[in-house]
Amino acid sequence: MCNWMSGCLARNGRRNGMHNFGDEIGQRVAVLGFRCDPLWRTGAGLEVFNPRYFGYDLDFVPIETLTERLA
Numbered sequence: 001m002c003n004w005m006s007g008c009l010a011r012n013g014r015r016n017g018m019h020n021f022g023d024e025i026g027q028r029v030a031v032l033g034f035r036c037d038p039l040w041r042t043g044a045g046l047e048v049f050n051p052r053y054f055g056y057d058l059d060f061v062p063i064e065t066l067t068e069r070l071a
Contacts, residue, residue: 033063
């Protein structure tokens with residue numbers, strides 16, 4: 001599960017983005033992620049816009065922290 005504030009999902013081998021409809025199990029995709037505006041990382045920003053706001057039992061993890069784990 002990936003939940004992000006600023007990201008993009010694209011089909012591999014193509015230059016167009018994907019929507020949350022028309023996707024198929026087994027599709028190869030590329031995920032692009034970007035840091036959000038610093039405003040969203042403040043206490044007030046995270047209070048109104050975070051994974052738990054959308055019903056996920058997850059804490060916010062900055063994308064740069066996630067990418068450090070991959071390096």
